[in-house]
Amino acid sequence: QLQLVExxxxxxxxxxxxRLSCAAxxxxxxxxxxxxxxxxxxxxxxxxxxxxxxxxITYYTDxxxxxxxxxxxxxKNTVYLQMNSLKPEDTAVYYCAAVILFRLCIKGEYDYLGQxxxxxxxx
Numbered sequence: 261q262l263q264l265v266e267x268x269x270x271x272x273x274x275x276x277x278x279r280l281s282c283a284a285x286x287x288x289x290x291x292x293x294x295x296x297x298x299x300x301x302x303x304x305x306x307x308x309x310x311x312x313x314x315x316x317i318t319y320y321t322d323x324x325x326x327x328x329x330x331x332x333x334x335x336k337n338t339v340y341l342q343m344n345s346l347k348p349e350d351t352a353v354y355y356c357a358a359v360i361l362f363r364l365c366i367k368g369e370y371d372y373l374g375q376x377x378x379x380x381x382x383x
Contacts, residue, residue: 269377282356310365
């Protein structure tokens with residue numbers, strides 16, 4: 261069974277940083293575009309960032325561009341989301357997801373979704 265497992269969430273003060281990890285089980289992430297999505301209470305599911313499968317092209321939603329960085333470690337079969345200058349409005353459950361085509365990731369579509377990790381930005 262294909263699995264994505266997120267980790268690295270937690271409580272951080274505004275202006276702080278966190279690094280989320282997404283590890284894959286039973287499949288190779290190399291062949292998939294990987295995205296990070298988030299959902300805050302009472303809000304819709306939102307695409308945050310995507311990274312393409314082969315050439316490392318990245319996409320960020322406007323609200324995180326310049327603060328978040330998505331990256332891959334192919335040897336570890338893991339994708340990361342480095343989050344800097346965090347704001348209270350970044351508070352949400354963050355999910356990683358895999359989809360074959362990068363353009364579908366940008367559209368918010370996915371084939372596999374992890375269970376999520378909570379990120380809370382608060383004093």
